[in-house]
Structures are given as structure tokens and as C-alpha cells.
Amino acid sequence: GAVVSQHPSRVICKSGTSVKIECRSLDFQATTMFWYRQFPKQSLMLMATSNEGSKATYEQGVEKDKFLINHASLTLSTLTVTSAHPEDSSFYICSAVSGTGSTDTQYFGPGTRLTVL
Amino acid sequence: AQSVTQLGSHVSVSEGALVLLRCNYSSSVPPYLFWYVQYPNQGLQLLLKYTSAATLVKGINGFEAEFKKSETSFHLTKPSAHMSDAAEYFCAVTSLTDSNYQLIWGAGTKLIIKP
Numbered sequence: 001g002a003v004v005s006q007h008p009s010r011v012i013c014k015s016g017t018s019v020k021i022e023c024r025s026l027d028f029q030a031t032t033m034f035w036y037r038q039f040p041k042q043s044l045m046l047m048a049t050s051n052e053g054s055k056a057t058y059e060q061g062v063e064k065d066k067f068l069i070n071h072a073s074l075t076l077s078t079l080t081v082t083s084a085h086p087e088d089s090s091f092y093i094c095s096a097v098s099g100t101g102s103t104d105t106q107y108f109g110p111g112t113r114l115t116v117l
Numbered sequence: 118a119q120s121v122t123q124l125g126s127h128v129s130v131s132e133g134a135l136v137l138l139r140c141n142y143s144s145s146v147p148p149y150l151f152w153y154v155q156y157p158n159q160g161l162q163l164l165l166k167y168t169s170a171a172t173l174v175k176g177i178n179g180f181e182a183e184f185k186k187s188e189t190s191f192h193l194t195k196p197s198a199h200m201s202d203a204a205e206y207f208c209a210v211t212s213l214t215d216s217n218y219q220l221i222w223g224a225g226t227k228l229i230i231k232p
Contacts, residue, residue: 004160006160034219034220042224042225043207043222043223043224043225044161044207044222046219046220049219091158093160093161095161097218103149103166103168103211104218105151105163105166106151106163106220107163108153108160108161108162109160110159110160111158111159111160113158
């Protein structure tokens with residue numbers, strides 16, 4: 001159980017285009033989903049926290065107008081990178097939690113490799 | 118505020134040898150601690166977590182970790198390394214922010230297994 005999927009796994013796009021990444025909890029309802037960005041050989045950087053039905057909470061330094069997050073249902077959250085540029089190239093990972101307690105485990109998706117040309 | 122320090126960005130051990138990955142935390146409240154593993158070009162997988170039920174926590178793939186409050190540590194160990202253990206390992210502690218529990222991450226330790 002507790003499987004999280006991401007789609008697509010890899011995407012290559014031209015500079016200026018927008019890219020949407022989907023994160024789905026396949027066998028549980030996710031009250032909270034997290035979006036991370038990971039640079040090569042570095043730890044995860046939390047971008048935003050999204051709760052179903054409400055606006056996402058962005059971390060300091062993350063542009064909310066550039067990284068649009070929608071958590072429309074308890075099993076789906078989307079991250080849209082708008083007007084992507086080469087510096088947005090990165091590994092994007094989502095995670096989902098079924099509860100709201102401090103001991104709840106975050107289950108991670110396999111990640112999406114974004115390359116902006 | 119919570120923080121996590123992982124000593125050693127790279128740890129190299131021989132196959133069959135003991136694996137020890139170090140994690141120290143700082144927390145103003147009783148911590149909940151996690152170890153995750155990341156294989157190349159993949160997402161993260163939970164190895165184990167400490168939630169105050171028992172100080173010695175057993176996880177998947179033969180890994181275990183011991184919570185030591187006096188040392189503020191949560192080191193990850195495995196008695197005998199296998200080639201398939203080669204991966205990046207992350208220690209994390211929960212932090213309450215704006216009514217959401219977030220994970221505060223260590224920088225990660227890359228485990229290298231020598232044949």
C-alpha cells in the first residue's frame with residue numbers, strides 16, 4: 001500500500017513553455033501533498049505544501065506565480081511550471097500524507113526529471 | 118527550530134561490512150525521526166521511523182536505527198552491507214509549520230559499497 005505516482009517521469013521542453021506534473025496517491029487519500037525540488041547531489045528542497053481544497057503554502061523564495069500548485073482532490077495534486085527556463089531544469093518530487101499528525105509518513109513519488117532547453 | 122545533521126556526505130564500506138550512517142538532530146520538542154533511501158534517479162523510500170514507541174527501530178532491508186536522546190542521535194546501521202544498498206540516505210525530523218507537519222532534511226549521505 002501507500003503508493004504515490006508521478007507523471008510524466010521525464011519531460012523535455014522548450015524555453016517559454018509550460019509543463020504540468022501530476023502527483024497521485026493510488027491507494028489512499030492524501031490530506032496533504034508536498035512538492036520538492038532536488039538539484040544534483042543535493043538534498044530535497046521543499047517548494048510548497050498543499051492541502052486539498054485550499055491554496056498551497058509556498059516556501060520562502062519560491063515564486064507562486066511560476067510554480068502553480070493545484071490540489072483538486074484527495075488523490076491528485078498538480079505542479080505547473082509556467083514559462084519554463086533552463087534554470088528550472090531539475091528533479092521534482094512529490095510526497096503525500098494521509099493524516100495530519102507529526103508521525104504520519106510521507107510517501108514519495110518516483111520523481112519527474114524536467115529538462116528545459 | 119528543528120534541524121538535522123548528517124556526518125559524512127560519502128561513506129564507503131566493503132561488501133559484508135558494518136554500515137553506520139550518522140544522524141544528529143536538534144529539536145525543542147520530542148522529535149519524530151525518519152530515514153529515507155533514494156536510489157539513483159528515483160524518489161524516496163521510507164526505511165524506518167521513530168515515533169517514541171521504541172528506541173530501537175527496525176526497518177526494511179535489514180536496516181535499523183537507535184534513538185538516543187542523551188546524544189540527540191538517530192544513527193542508521195546494518196550489520197552486513199550488500200551491493201544493492203548503494204544509494205543516498207536521508208535523515209529527517211518533523212517540524213510543525215503553520216499547522217502542517219513538514220520534514221526537515223539532512224544533507225544526505227551517499228553510501229558506496231566496495232566489492
